[in-house]
Amino acid sequence: MPDKKTTLTRSQQEFTKARDEIKDLIRNVLKEERDVMHLRRRADIHQKILDHVKRIIK
Amino acid sequence: MKLEKLIIENFRQFRGRQEILFSTLDDKNVTLVHAENGFGKTALLNALLWGFYGHEGLTADLAIKESIIHEGFAARAKDPARAAATVTILFHHEDAKYTLTRTLGLEQQQLDHKKTDLTLEVQRNDGQTFTERVPQQKIQALMPSGISNLLFFNGERIDHLAMEENASQITDAIRQMLGLTLIQAAIEDLQHQNVRGKIRSELRDRASDEKAAKIDEQASVDDQIVECAKRKETTQKNLSATDVELDTINAKLKANQEAHQLQAKRQLLEKQRDGLNERLQTVTKHLTQLVADDGYALFADDLVNRGREIVAKLRSEGKIPARVLNSFLHELLDKHHCICTRHLDDGSAERKAVEELMTFAGDQHFNNAVGALDNAIGVIEGLVQHTRDSLQETNRERLKIRDELTAIGEELETIHQKLGGKVDEEVAKLEETREKLRLRQRELIAEQARIEQKLEELNTRREELREEIQRITDSEADAQRAQRRLDAVEESVKVLERILKQETEELRPLLNDEINSHFKKIIDRAYWAELSEDFVLSIRKNVMLESGDEGPTTDVAQSTGQRQITSLVFIASLVALARQRGKIPTILRGLSGAEYPMVMDSPFGQLSTRFRSGVARWIPNLAPQVIILVSHTQFEGPVADELKKSKKVGKRYYLAYHGRELPKAAEQELQINKARVQVYFEAKEEHTQICELDA
Numbered sequence: 123m124p125d126k127k128t129t130l131t132r133s134q135q136e137f138t139k140a141r142d143e144i145k146d147l148i149r150n151v152l153k154e155e156r157d158v159m160h161l162r163r164r165a166d167i168h169q170k171i172l173d174h175v176k177r178i179i180k
Numbered sequence: 181m182k183l184e185k186l187i188i189e190n191f192r193q194f195r196g197r198q199e200i201l202f203s204t205l206d207d208k209n210v211t212l213v214h215a216e217n218g219f220g221k222t223a224l225l226n227a228l229l230w231g232f233y234g235h236e237g238l239t240a241d242l243a244i245k246e247s248i249i250h251e252g253f254a255a256r257a258k259d260p261a262r263a264a265a266t267v268t269i270l271f272h273h274e275d276a277k278y279t280l281t282r283t284l285g286l287e288q289q290q291l292d293h294k295k296t297d298l299t300l301e302v303q304r305n306d307g308q309t310f311t312e313r314v315p316q317q318k319i320q321a322l323m324p325s326g327i328s329n330l331l332f333f334n335g336e337r338i339d340h341l342a343m344e345e346n347a348s349q350i351t352d353a354i355r356q357m358l359g360l361t362l363i364q365a366a367i368e369d370l371q372h373q374n375v376r377g378k379i380r381s382e383l384r385d386r387a388s389d390e391k392a393a394k395i396d397e398q399a400s401v402d403d404q405i406v407e408c409a410k411r412k413e414t415t416q417k418n419l420s421a422t423d424v425e426l427d428t429i430n431a432k433l434k435a436n437q438e439a440h441q442l443q444a445k446r447q448l449l450e451k452q453r454d455g456l457n458e459r460l461q462t463v464t465k466h467l468t469q470l471v472a473d474d475g476y477a478l479f480a481d482d483l484v485n486r487g488r489e490i491v492a493k494l495r496s497e498g499k500i501p502a503r504v505l506n507s508f509l510h511e512l513l514d515k516h517h518c519i520c521t522r523h524l525d526d527g528s529a530e531r532k533a534v535e536e537l538m539t540f541a542g543d544q545h546f547n548n549a550v551g552a553l554d555n556a557i558g559v560i561e562g563l564v565q566h567t568r569d570s571l572q573e574t575n576r577e578r579l580k581i582r583d584e585l586t587a588i589g590e591e592l593e594t595i596h597q598k599l600g601g602k603v604d605e606e607v608a609k610l611e612e613t614r615e616k617l618r619l620r621q622r623e624l625i626a627e628q629a630r631i632e633q634k635l636e637e638l639n640t641r642r643e644e645l646r647e648e649i650q651r652i653t654d655s656e657a658d659a660q661r662a663q664r665r666l667d668a669v670e671e672s673v674k675v676l677e678r679i680l681k682q683e684t685e686e687l688r689p690l691l692n693d694e695i696n697s698h699f700k701k702i703i704d705r706a707y708w709a710e711l712s713e714d715f716v717l718s719i720r721k722n723v724m725l726e727s728g729d730e731g732p733t734t735d736v737a738q739s740t741g742q743r744q745i746t747s748l749v750f751i752a753s754l755v756a757l758a759r760q761r762g763k764i765p766t767i768l769r770g771l772s773g774a775e776y777p778m779v780m781d782s783p784f785g786q787l788s789t790r791f792r793s794g795v796a797r798w799i800p801n802l803a804p805q806v807i808i809l810v811s812h813t814q815f816e817g818p819v820a821d822e823l824k825k826s827k828k829v830g831k832r833y834y835l836a837y838h839g840r841e842l843p844k845a846a847e848q849e850l851q852i853n854k855a856r857v858q859v860y861f862e863a864k865e866e867h868t869q870i871c872e873l874d875a
Contacts, residue, residue: 131765133682140675147672151366152768159362160320168374175379179665 143178150174181323182805183228183777184277187268188870190250191230192223195867202777202807203830208875210800210828211807214815214852215835216859218843220868221809222334224835225781229332231267231282233325234316235294241334246293248284252865260286273322277303280319323776326356330751331776331803335783339743341750346420347715350750354687354715355680357754358761362768363680370673379665383649386659391652398645405638412631419624422617429614436610439599446595453588460581467574474567480560487557509537646670679767687757688713690764694753701801702745702794707736709746717746741787745795748783752802759804777805784814793818800828812850832875838863 130138137145151171158164183202188194202211215221222242229237230248238245249265257263263286270279279301288295300315312318323331330353340346341353355361369375377399384395512534516524524531650667654660692711699709699719707721719742723731736742757764761773783799784792796819800806810819823829834852838861842848848860855873 131682131686133679133686133767134765136675136678136682137767141671143668144671144675147668148366148676151370151672152362155362155366155369156768159365160317160324167369168372171369171375172378175375175665175669179661179668 147174147178150178181271181273181774181776183269183271183779183807185268185270186228186231187266187270188224188227189266189268190253190263191227191248191265191267192250193220193866193868194223194227194870195250195253195865198868198870200833200870201831201872202805203875204805205830206804208828208830209803209805210823210826211805211831211833212823212829212875213807213809213833213835213870214850214859214873215809215811216837216843216846216850217811218846219835219837219859221781221811221835223868224809224870225332225334225779227267228269228779229328231269231280232319232323233328234282234296234298237325237328239334241337246289248293249286249289250867252867254286254289257286260290265289275305278322279303280315324356324361326361327353327776330357330754332779333751334781335744335748336781336785338747338751339740341747342717342743348416350711350715350717351684353750353754354684354691357758358687358764359766359768360680360683363676363683367673367676367680370669370676376666376669379662379669383659383662383666386656386662387654388652391649391654391659394645394649394652398642398649401638401642401645405635405642408631408635408638412628412635415624415628415631419621419628422621422624426614426617426621429610429617433610433614442595442599446592446599449588449592449595453585453592456581456585456588460578460585463574463578463581467571467578470567470570470574474563474570477560477563477567478571480564484557484560484564487553491554491557509534683766685713687764688715690757691750691753694756695749698749698752698756698798699746701798702749702791709749711750717750719746739788741791744783744785744787745791748795748802751778755803775804777807778803779807779809781809782811782814783808784810784819789818793822795819796822797826799823800826812847812852813845829875832873834859834871834873836861836869836871837866838869839866840864 137148140148151174154167154170154174158167182204184204185199185201187197187199189197200211200213203209213221213224215224222239226238226242229239235245249263254263264283266281266283268279268281270277272278281299281301283297284293284295285297298315300312300318301309302312302318303309341349355364380395380399384392387395512518513524513531516526516531518524518530518534522530524534650663654663688711695709695711695717699707707719710718710720712718719736720733721736723734755776755778759773759775763773780799784795787795792814799808800823832853834850834857836857836859837843837846840862842860846860848858850857850859852873857871857873
C-alpha cells in the first residue's frame with residue numbers, strides 16, 4: 123500500500139499542514155457555505171462563521 | 181440533468197401554446213431546431229433561460245427585455261389580470277423529475293417585469309410528490325446560474341473565452357463549474373466586516389491605546405486594500421475594453437492601408453498599361469511599315485531562285501557574256517603577252533585560245549547590265565533574310581507587350597474586386613481614434629502599475645501591523661482571546677487562498693488532457709489546444725526547423741472561428757470534468773459529478789467550412805444531451821452530412837415565421853432532411869410556430 127501522504131494533492135497537503143483549530147474552523151466554514159451556496163440571501167452566514175470562530179478559539 | 185419538454189405560451193414572439201419534446205435517449209442525444217435568422221432562435225434559447233432563472237437569465241443580445249409577453253396577445257387582452265406569458269420546463273435530475281413553471285402576468289409586466297411567479301413540482305423516484313418551497317433556490321442548487329452561460333449560449337459569441345485578456349473568465353468558469361466557488365465564498369465571508377471586522381472591534385475595545393491605534397490603522401489599510409482592488413479591477417476592465425477597441429481600429433486601419441496600397445498599385449499598373457499601349461501602337465505601326473516596304477521580299481524567294489537559274493543556264497549556253505571583258509582581251513592580244521606570262525605570238529595556239537574567248541565576252545554595255553542584274557538578285561536575297569528577321573523580332577515584341585497588357589488587365593480587375601468590397605473610411609479619422617486609444621491604453625497601464633505598487637505597499641504595511649499588533653501583549657484575557665480569534669481568521673483566509681490557487685492549478689492538467697482529446701477530434705492538423713499556466717486558452721504548434729526536426733512550440737494566431745472552437749472545446753471539457761467531479765481529489769467533501777445538457781444557438785456560425793464537419797462530427801459527444809438551434813446556411817453541407825452519419829439526432833423541429841416581411845437573407849421554403857417545408861408565411865401579426873419533423 124502506498125503511503126497515504128504521498129497520494130495527497132498539494133491542496134490536501136496544505137490543509138493537513140494547518141493547525142488543528144484552523145482545520146476545524148475551515149471545515150466548519152465550508153460546511154456552512156455549502157448549505158447556503160445557492161441562496162441569494164445569506165443573512166446568517168456571517169453570524170454562523172463568527173459563532174464557529176468563537177466556539178473553536180476560546 | 182436532462183431536459184424533457186419545453187412548453188411556451190405567449191412568450192416573446194411565440195404566440196399561443198407551443199412545445200418541444202427534447203430527445204432524452206443516450207444514443208440519440210441530439211435535438212435539432214432548424215430556424216432561419218430572425219425567426220426566433222434567440223427567443224427560444226431565452227425561453228429556457230427565462231424559465232430557469234427569470235429576468236437575470238436572459239442573454240445580453242435579447243432586445244427589449246421588459247417585453248416578455250407576446251405583443252399582439254398583450255394588446256388584445258381584455259383582462260390584463262388574466263393575460264400572461266408562461267414557460268414550463270419538464271426535466272429530470274438524478275433521482276427526481278421536475279416540472280418548472282414561470283409566469284409573468286400582463287399587469288405585473290407593466291409594474292415590474294422582473295418579478296415573476298415560479299413553481300417547481302418535484303416527483304421523486306420513490307413516488308413522493310411535492311412542491312418546492314423555495315423553487316429558485318432549488319434550481320440554483322441543481323444548476324447554478326453562474327454556469328448557465330457555459331451551458332446555454334450563443335455559439336457566435338463564445339469566442340471571447342479564447343482571448344488572452346479574458347483569462348480571469350476562464351478561472352472563474354473552472355471554479356464555477358467544478359465547485360471551487362465555495363472556497364472563494366468562504367474567503368470573502370471570513371474577511372467580511374461582520375466576521376473579521378467584529379472580532380477586530382472586540383480586540384480594539386479591550387486592547388491598550390497603542391494597540392488600538394494600530395488596529396485602527398490596520399482597519400484603514402484594509403479599507404484601502406479593498407478600494408485599490410476595486411480600482412484595479414475597473415482599470416483592468418477598461419484596459420481590456422481599450423485593447424478590444426484598439427484591435428478593431430487596427431483591423432479597420434489595416435483594411436484601409438490595404439486599400440491605399442491597392443489604390444497605389446492600381447495607379448502604377450494603369451501608368452504601366454498606358455505606356456505599354458503606346459509602345460504597342462509604335463510597334464504595330466513599325467510592323468505595318470515593314471510589311472509595306474519590304475514585305476514583298478518574303479515572297480521573292482522563288483523569283484530569286486528562278487533568276488539565278490536562268491542566268492546560270494544562259495551563261496552555260498554562251499547566250500550571255502562571260503564575266504571577262506573584250507577590252508581586256510584586246511589589250512592582251514595587242515601586247516602579245518598574257519597575264520600568265522605566256523607569249524601570244526601570231527598563229528600560236530595560246531593566241532588562238534584568247535581570240536576564242538573574244539567570241540563569248542560581250543560588249544561593255546551588255547556586260548555592265550548583266551553584272552547589275554546579278555548584283556540585284558544578290559541584294560534581294562539579302563533583303564529576304566533581313567525582312568524575315570525584322571518581322572519576327574517586331575512581332576515577338578508586339579506579342580510580349582500584349583501578354584504584359586493582359587497580365588496588367590487581370591491584376592487591375594483583381595484590385596477592382598478587392599476594393600469594391602471595402603467600406604470607405606477616413607484613415608485620418610481612424611488614425612486619430614487609434615492615437616487617442618493608444619494614449620488611453622498607456623494611461624491605464626501606468627495607472628494599473630501605480631495601483632499594484634500601492635497594493636503591495638498596503639499589503640506590506642498590513643502584515644507589519646498584524647505582527648506589531650500580535651507582539652503587543654494584552655493584559656486582559658479577553659483581549660488575548662480576541663487576538664487569537666483574529667489570528668485564526670487571518671490564518672484561515674491565507675490557507676484557503678493557497679488551497680484555492682492550488683486546486684485551480686491542479687485542475688489545469690486534467691482540463692488540458694480533456695481539452696486536447698476533444699480538440700483532436702475536430703482539427704486533424706499537428707496542432708493542440710492548451711490552457712497555459714496563467715489560464716490563457718490557446719492553440720499551439722511545433723515550429724519546424726530547416727533540418728526537418730521539430731523545433732520549439734509556439735502559439736497559432738487564432739481566427740474568430742478557431743477561437744470559437746477553442747472555447748467550445750473548453751466548455752465541453754468542463755462539462756466532461758463536471759461529470760467526473762466526484763473522482764477529482766479536492767479538500768471539499770461530497771462533491772458529486774453532475775450531468776448537464778448543452779443548448780447552443782448557432783454553434784457553427786463563425787466556422788469556416790473546413791472546421792464545420794469536424795465540429796459537427798464531435799458535437800453529439802459534447803454533453804449527455806445536446807440541443808442545437810441552427811439556420812439552413814450553417815446546416816447545409818458538412819454539418820448535415822456529419823450529423824446524418826452520426827445517427828445521433830433523436831428529435832427535429834423547425835421554426836415557422838409569420839410576419840409582414842420575410843427577414844433579410846431568410847428562405848421562404850427549406851429542404852430539411854427529406855422534407856420540403858414552408859417556413860415563412862405572410863401575416864399581419866408577427867409570431868413563430870414550432871413544428872415537428874421526422875428526425
